[in-house]
Amino acid sequence: MAATDNAEPLVRVRGVRVGFSGTRVLDDVDLDLAPGRTVTIIGPNGAGKTTLARVVLGLQRPHAGKVHRRKGLSVGYVPQRFALDWTLPITVAHFLGLPKRYARHTIGAALSEVGVGYTQDKPVQSLSGGEFQRVMLARALLRRPNLLVLDEPMQGVDLGGQLDLFDLIGRLRTQHGFAVLMVSHDLHLVMRGTEEVVCLNHHVCCRGQPESVSQHPEYLHLFGTAAARAAAVYAHTHHHKHTPSGEVVPAEAGADACPETEPQ
Numbered sequence: 310m311a312a313t314d315n316a317e318p319l320v321r322v323r324g325v326r327v328g329f330s331g332t333r334v335l336d337d338v339d340l341d342l343a344p345g346r347t348v349t350i351i352g353p354n355g356a357g358k359t360t361l362a363r364v365v366l367g368l369q370r371p372h373a374g375k376v377h378r379r380k381g382l383s384v385g386y387v388p389q390r391f392a393l394d395w396t397l398p399i400t401v402a403h404f405l406g407l408p409k410r411y412a413r414h415t416i417g418a419a420l421s422e423v424g425v426g427y428t429q430d431k432p433v434q435s436l437s438g439g440e441f442q443r444v445m446l447a448r449a450l451l452r453r454p455n456l457l458v459l460d461e462p463m464q465g466v467d468l469g470g471q472l473d474l475f476d477l478i479g480r481l482r483t484q485h486g487f488a489v490l491m492v493s494h495d496l497h498l499v500m501r502g503t504e505e506v507v508c509l510n511h512h513v514c515c516r517g518q519p520e521s522v523s524q525h526p527e528y529l530h531l532f533g534t535a536a537a538r539a540a541a542v543y544a545h546t547h548h549h550k551h552t553p554s555g556e557v558v559p560a561e562a563g564a565d566a567c568p569e570t571e572p573q
């Protein structure tokens with residue numbers, strides 16, 4: 310299902326294929342990112358989620374298919390891995406001023422907006438995982454994006470902090486009106502505030518919208534009732550399954566279900 314409103318998508322991906330060393334990582338993938346909406350890509354490790362995000366960003370050239378970006382699109386990107394030289398004594402303010410310089414008060418405002426204004430003069434190396442992710446978010450906000458791409462933004466953040474961070478991303482989206490493309494392999498946490506979920510396992514296994522709040526016992530056990538109240542169930546239908554070798558077969562033909570796609 311493509312984005313449902315009539316606005317021209319910020320990014321439109323059609324029939325994209327990417328392969329590395331003869332292995333197909335993305336196969337015939339379509340994706341629409343509409344203004345102000347959140348799309349979450351879920352899937353197992355190695356499914357091609359980061360590769361698809363990089364295609365959206367223009368960092369990975371597709372080997373087939375088309376990617377159209379709206380003219381003037383500004384993108385903020387929080388990558389899954391950030392190659393920072395952790396031995397360099399660098400403050401947060403200095404880090405955020407690279408490569409593009411911003412006024413100190415602009416950096417301070419971005420940091421305050423994500424709740425870590427107090428880190429401005431701290432060494433980056435001294436930040437906790439949760440603080441660093443917020444600093445990365447501030448870095449993305451400084452670009453005044455109309456699309457924010459977040460690749461596994463919860464890494465290094467404890468469970469309580471993950472919920473806070475998701476709340477923050479939702480609030481920022483409302484305030485700034487940007488679209489969000491989120492990558493995750495965690496089905497549970499990402500459901501809140503997501504208009505469309507795309508389940509990717511090299512191809513798009515299925516896509517759909519989150520529904521009501523989850524009361525799954527395992528979820529309650531893991532995250533507690535506060536988290537459960539905030540989570541939504543991802544509802545979709547399976548049209549196919551995978552054989553053990555990964556081949557796609559009709560659902561009734563018997564095989565393993567599409568990974569990470571069972572309703573919770």
Ligand SMILES: Nc1ncnc2c1ncn2[C@@H]1O[C@H](COP(=O)(O)OP(=O)(O)OP(=O)(O)O)[C@@H](O)[C@H]1O
Nearest residue numbers: 329330334352353354355356357358359360361494
């Ligand atoms: N530049 C590259 N050169 C060669 N192989 C690559 C390259 N980029 C990605 N791959 C391979 O493509 C596959 C998909 O990688 P990708 O990072 O997109 O998966 P992912 O779904 O984001 O995984 P994870 O959840 O583990 O982060 C992996 O097998 C990876 O090793």
